[in-house]
Amino acid sequence: xxRRALRRLRGEQRGQEGPGxxxxxxxxxxxxxxxxxxxxxxxxxxxxxxxxxxxNRFELIPAEESEDEPAAREERADTRLSEQxxxxxxxxxxxxxxxxxxxxxxxxGDGQREGQEAEQxxxxxxxxxxDIDSLLExxxxxxxxxxxxxxxxxxxxxxxxVEHRNLNPENELKRYFGARAVLGDQRPRQRQRQYVRSMWLxxxxxxxxxxxxxxxxxxxxxxxxxxQHFTFEHHREYQQVQFKFLDAVESMDPNNIVLxxxxxxxxxxxxxxxxxxxxxxxxxxxxxxxIERALYSLECAFHPVFSLTSGTCRLDYRxxxxxxxxxxxxxxxxxxxxxxxPRTALEFCKxxxxxxxxxxxxxxxxxIDFLSLRAREYTxxxxxxxxxxxxxxxxxxxxxxxxxxxxSVPLAYFxxxxxxxxxxxxxxxxxxxxxxxIQLALIMFPxxxxxxxxxxxxxxxxxxASHPFFGLNAQISQSPALNQLTSLYVGRTHALWKDPxxxxxxxxxxxEVLRMVEAQDALVQEAxxxxxxxxxxxxxxxxxxxxxxxxxxxxxxxxLEVTSQPVMxxxxxxxxxxxVSYTRxxxxxxxxxxxxxxxxxxxLLPNFNLQGDIRHDGDDEAGAAQDLNQGVNRLMAAMRDMxxxxxxxxxxxxxIPMATATGIEPPPSLPQAxxxxxxxCVALQ
Numbered sequence: 001x002x003r004r005a006l007r008r009l010r011g012e013q014r015g016q017e018g019p020g021x022x023x024x025x026x027x028x029x030x031x032x033x034x035x036x037x038x039x040x041x042x043x044x045x046x047x048x049x050x051x052x053x054x055x056n057r058f059e060l061i062p063a064e065e066s067e068d069e070p071a072a073r074e075e076r077a078d079t080r081l082s083e084q085x086x087x088x089x090x091x092x093x094x095x096x097x098x099x100x101x102x103x104x105x106x107x108x109g110d111g112q113r114e115g116q117e118a119e120q121x122x123x124x125x126x127x128x129x130x131d132i133d134s135l136l137e138x139x140x141x142x143x144x145x146x147x148x149x150x151x152x153x154x155x156x157x158x159x160x161x162v163e164h165r166n167l168n169p170e171n172e173l174k175r176y177f178g179a180r181a182v183l184g185d186q187r188p189r190q191r192q193r194q195y196v197r198s199m200w201l202x203x204x205x206x207x208x209x210x211x212x213x214x215x216x217x218x219x220x221x222x223x224x225x226x227x228q229h230f231t232f233e234h235h236r237e238y239q240q241v242q243f244k245f246l247d248a249v250e251s252m253d254p255n256n257i258v259l260x261x262x263x264x265x266x267x268x269x270x271x272x273x274x275x276x277x278x279x280x281x282x283x284x285x286x287x288x289x290x291i292e293r294a295l296y297s298l299e300c301a302f303h304p305v306f307s308l309t310s311g312t313c314r315l316d317y318r319x320x321x322x323x324x325x326x327x328x329x330x331x332x333x334x335x336x337x338x339x340x341x342p343r344t345a346l347e348f349c350k351x352x353x354x355x356x357x358x359x360x361x362x363x364x365x366x367x368i369d370f371l372s373l374r375a376r377e378y379t380x381x382x383x384x385x386x387x388x389x390x391x392x393x394x395x396x397x398x399x400x401x402x403x404x405x406x407x408s409v410p411l412a413y414f415x416x417x418x419x420x421x422x423x424x425x426x427x428x429x430x431x432x433x434x435x436x437x438i439q440l441a442l443i444m445f446p447x448x449x450x451x452x453x454x455x456x457x458x459x460x461x462x463x464x465a466s467h468p469f470f471g472l473n474a475q476i477s478q479s480p481a482l483n484q485l486t487s488l489y490v491g492r493t494h495a496l497w498k499d500p501x502x503x504x505x506x507x508x509x510x511x512e513v514l515r516m517v518e519a520q521d522a523l524v525q526e527a528x529x530x531x532x533x534x535x536x537x538x539x540x541x542x543x544x545x546x547x548x549x550x551x552x553x554x555x556x557x558x559x560l561e562v563t564s565q566p567v568m569x570x571x572x573x574x575x576x577x578x579x580v581s582y583t584r585x586x587x588x589x590x591x592x593x594x595x596x597x598x599x600x601x602x603x604l605l606p607n608f609n610l611q612g613d614i615r616h617d618g619d620d621e622a623g624a625a626q627d628l629n630q631g632v633n634r635l636m637a638a639m640r641d642m643x644x645x646x647x648x649x650x651x652x653x654x655x656i657p658m659a660t661a662t663g664i665e666p667p668p669s670l671p672q673a674x675x676x677x678x679x680x681c682v683a684l685q
Contacts, residue, residue: 158311159384159387160311160350160353160354160357161309161311161350162308162309162311162347162350162351162354163309164200164309166343166344166347167308167344167347167348167351168203168344169336169339169344171344172341172343172344199296199299200299201296201299201308201329202292202295202296202299204296205289205292208265208293208296209265209266211266211297211300212266214268214297214300215235215237215238215239215241216233216235216238216301216321217232217235217301218232218233218301218303218306219231219233219303220306227312227313228305228306228312228313228314229314229315229316230306230313230314230315231315231316231319231321231322232301232319232321232322233581234581234582239582241260241264243585244260245260245267245269245270246584248270249568254274257270257274257277261274265293266293266294266297268294268298268328269570270570271290271291271293271297272290272291272327272328272331272570273569273570274290275288275290275291275294275331275569276569284335284338287335288332288335291328291331292332294324294328295328295329295332298324298325298328308351311354313354313355314355315356316579317356317361317575318575318577319578319579319581320574320578321581323571323574325355326352326361326362327569327570327571327572329351330352330362330364331548332348333345334549336348337371337374342374342375343375343377345375346368346371346372346377346380349364349367350368352364353365353368359541361541361544361575362541362544362545363539363541363545364545365399365402365405366402366485366488366489366542367545368381368384369381369405369408369409369412370404370408370492370493370496372384372408372412373408373411373412373415373493373496374496378412379416381408381409381412382412384399385400385409389405400440401530401534403441403445403486403489404485404489406440406441406445407441407445407448410434410435410436410437410438410441411434411438411496411502413431413433413437414430414431414434414438414505416430417431417434438506438509439509440523442513443513443516443523443524443527444527444530445482446469446470447474447475447483447486448486448489448490449510450471450472450474451475451486451490452490452494452497455490455494456497456503457498458503460510464510467514467517470514478531478535479531479535479536480559481535481542482531482535484542484546484554484557485535485542487551487556487557488546488549488551488553491551491553491554492549540573540575540576543562544572547562547573548572
């Protein structure tokens with residue numbers, strides 16, 4: 001960062017100086033006279049370290065500023081030289097404009113000089129941004145991090161530690177394209193900069209409605225073993241809006257949700273549901289904007305001690321109030337991945353996992369390996385596998401028994417072995433681990449190979465294609481739950497395997513596995529036994545993940561009990577053991593007391609209300625027959641009124657043929673009279 005930027009951060013301006021010693025009642029004249037130097041200018045203090053015999057109460061200030069003074073004098077000298085060149089070498093331009101309180105007359109070239117100074121200031125700000133980005137890249141360089149004994153980069157921070165700056169997709173885009181390409185002309189000037197509330201998850205936009213209290217708050221439930229448990233709460237006014245939202249969802253009309261959002265622009269569930277509607281209508285920009293607005297509304301309700309980065313804050317997905325935060329983060333993550341920001345998406349994935357790592361309600365473990373490979377965070381993926389599988393921490397997860405980790409971790413080791421900046425010992429260890437793990441993955445999940453090669457448009461050799469171990473029998477014999485996992489992995493990550501270097505690395509290991517199968521190795525028989533015992537049925541969080549991911553290969557393999565029930569975008573597959581804090585009141589309606597004829601007319605006329613059609617218990621048959629006759633008479637009267645109010649509009653006397661108005665000749669097979677269309681003619685006129 002330049003000295004000019006540092007001076008602006010301290011609030012100083014060019015020409016400002018510290019208070020002089022003479023102004024403090026200390027006359028430095030004799031000491032300076034003995035040194036042979038000229039006396040100080042009036043109003044200016046001495047620079048440099050304090051001399052003996054001088055009691056300076058502000059000695060720390062000159063001592064700090066003395067380091068920057070030579071550079072500051074050089075900058076002022078350069079400025080004076082540039083002003084001389086701009087003024088055409090005149091003597092007036094050589095005057096010192098840095099003196100405090102000096103007043104000079106404006107010349108014709110002042111406006112031009114001010115424009116040049118503003119341009120130089122903007123250019124320096126852009127250079128400062130690029131310098132900061134380069135420093136961040138150097139800090140993130142894995143080659144600068146300490147190395148562990150196993151050859152894998154060590155990191156002292158917690159595994160699920162979330163960095164605030166990685167939650168902003170603009171920072172990732174700046175690293176790819178530069179600050180000037182990302183910001184462009186949208187960066188406001190210094191004087192026109194608007195200060196808004198700083199948020200971590202998303203940046204508020206000027207096009208959003210003004211935010212006001214929505215009725216959502218966050219409470220701290222308890223703290224156990226250094227882990228804080230929070231929950232969102234809905235106040236009474238927000239509960240009323242939630243009931244109206246449920247009514248709008250049951251109406252199956254998105255316009256009702258739009259009307260509700262006009263009155264309550266930051267209702268979270270309405271934003272989530274309407275975002276799905278916009279996404280189905282191919283309006284990706286509006287769908288993403290609604291998700292960001294939902295995140296903004298939830299972040300404004302955070303508890304003061306709730307931390308996004310510590311990894312020690314928990315939210316219970318069984319509470320309906322907390323589910324909106326999980327779903328908004330996941331949907332925002334998917335938009336970031338499609339936008340081309342995998343590093344930011346990985347940070348949001350870590351955030352979701354840190355909120356409930358034990359249960360993982362959205363099963364982001366099926367996604368985190370793909371985002372790590374796309375973001376080239378190979379060290380994080382291998383560290384996650386080492387700590388949660390090999391080292392015994394969180395060993396109940398059995399990451400090696402998930403197809404995505406079984407294949408992605410050796411692929412990450414392979415990519416690490418290809419990095420030339422790493423030491424040769426570390427690269428050789430990565431190659432050995434990659435070879436061992438990919439063979440175990442092929443033995444455990446042989447049904448992944450052929451669909452993966454098919455998606456990569458790679459034709460296997462005759463030995464592999466004809467062998468029953470990798471053939472069609474491997475896919476048919478596996479359970480439906482395992483078929484869902486393998487289809488999800490192949491459909492999501494097949495693009496990462498299309499690299500010719502990856503296929504060249506995979507080929508010899510496939511042949512080695514075939515040799516072990518023909519030799520009837522014990523590992524092959526053990527893997528077959530595990531596949532028969534495990535993967536009998538998938539848990540509910542995996543179904544929820546497949547629905548949210550919308551992968552066609554995995555969605556087609558969902559069981560009937562999942563596809564037969566309605567799935568809402570604001571709460572897909574709610575947990576069976578939900579913790580309900582408030583219930584929806586029962587709606588007062590009497591559809592069963594209405595006759596079939598009344599229901600038919602109500603479908604035609606929604607506002608039609610038949611008085612006296614409700615039957616009461618204890619009435620005799622004569623009274624019921626009389627009520628029925630009265631109801632029929634009222635219905636017939638309503639029918640006559642409806643038919644009497646129907647008016648047929650006469651066609652206009654003069655019509656223009658469509659062929660004449662549009663310039664299209666009528667086809668010879670159609671009569672000429674069919675080309676006269678009064679409504680279109682009126683619109684064309």
